[in-house]
Amino acid sequence: MSEVLKPGQRYASEPGDAATAYGRHKPEGVDTSHGAILYLEDITVSFDGFRALNKLNLDISVGELRCIIGPNGAGKTTMMDVITGKTRPTTGGAWFGQTIDLTRMTEYDIAHAGIGRKFQRPTVFEQHTVFENLELAMKMNKRVKPTLFFRLSSEQKGKIDEILKLIRLNGQEHRPAGLLSHGQKQWLEIGMLLMQEPQLLLLDEPVAGMSDAETARTAELLNELRGLHSIVVVEHDMAFVEEIAQQGVVTVLHEGSVLAQGTMQQVQSDDRVIEVYLGR
Numbered sequence: 001m002s003e004v005l006k007p008g009q010r011y012a013s014e015p016g017d018a019a020t021a022y023g024r025h026k027p028e029g030v031d032t033s034h035g036a037i038l039y040l041e042d043i044t045v046s047f048d049g050f051r052a053l054n055k056l057n058l059d060i061s062v063g064e065l066r067c068i069i070g071p072n073g074a075g076k077t078t079m080m081d082v083i084t085g086k087t088r089p090t091t092g093g094a095w096f097g098q099t100i101d102l103t104r105m106t107e108y109d110i111a112h113a114g115i116g117r118k119f120q121r122p123t124v125f126e127q128h129t130v131f132e133n134l135e136l137a138m139k140m141n142k143r144v145k146p147t148l149f150f151r152l153s154s155e156q157k158g159k160i161d162e163i164l165k166l167i168r169l170n171g172q173e174h175r176p177a178g179l180l181s182h183g184q185k186q187w188l189e190i191g192m193l194l195m196q197e198p199q200l201l202l203l204d205e206p207v208a209g210m211s212d213a214e215t216a217r218t219a220e221l222l223n224e225l226r227g228l229h230s231i232v233v234v235e236h237d238m239a240f241v242e243e244i245a246q247q248g249v250v251t252v253l254h255e256g257s258v259l260a261q262g263t264m265q266q267v268q269s270d271d272r273v274i275e276v277y278l279g280r
């Protein structure tokens with residue numbers, strides 16, 4: 001299991017400025033000088049005495065793509081809810097970088113601080129075109145100054161084109177989003193999150209309901225984002241997790257805490273993981 005740092009602590013084995021080594025984008029306003037973008041420390045969430053999370057510890061490095069797996073009821077959604085401020089932990093700490101205490105912030109402030117979350121069901125603006133959806137998302141980016149007569153600059157148009165290619169929707173930009181396939185809507189929503197330049201992207205079961213071809217393309221997409229953004233993916237589709245985990249860390253949650261952590265190969269051959277999840 002990897003070491004969990006407390007705010008102010010350093011990795012014993014890593015250089016001080018790991019943030020630049022991990023990702024191209026050094027987050028603004030978030031102190032990642034010790035290389036981590038997110039720390040969960042001993043988080044417990046009790047619902048009427050039932051512990052959905054039980055002293056959960058987790059740390060995510062800048063630029064890392066972390067897959068979280070685990071059986072139904074393991075606490076994966078509750079963990080995402082704690083990170084985004086939807087659920088307050090009963091005890092424990094949640095830190096964005098070294099200094100931002102997520103347990104004291106509203107959902108709105110957390111989104112504006114740079115944590116973007118994609119829920120399982122796509123929530124695009126169906127009446128608007130693909131392009132307009134991306135444009136609207138850009139206007140919601142706090143780094144873009146809102147003006148009454150907002151006109152896209154060539155740089156902003158370039159950014160939208162870049163994202164359209166990334167999410168495999170170039171050539172579809174003038175279609176109403178409502179006419180896209182389920183998979184395309186999911187990609188559009190990922191694109192909308194990227195327009196807001198999140199420092200940390202949380203994806204909840206991104207390939208649920210997708211065709212095999214769409215799942216494969218989503219894996220390609222996430223592999224292209226690797227290193228450019230810090231990403232946490234919760235997913236049950238093990239073939240997909242294998243595609244995107246590569247040699248990175250996979251975390252297995254069970255009964256509200258970390259059961260195992262390591263490469264996909266390591267967790268797949270862990271007897272406890274086979275017993276509670278993979279072997280069933």
Ligand SMILES: Nc1ncnc2c1ncn2[C@@H]1O[C@H](COP(=O)(O)OP(=O)(O)OP(=O)(O)O)[C@@H](O)[C@H]1O
Nearest residue numbers: 047050051052070071072073074075076077078079
């Ligand atoms: N608001 C709530 N009130 C009571 N119990 C809850 C609440 N939210 C979640 N739980 C319980 O906490 C446990 C963890 O649920 P959670 O949804 O986080 O699991 P999960 O790992 O996301 O599961 P799945 O893979 O099925 O989505 C479950 O037993 C669930 O019933």
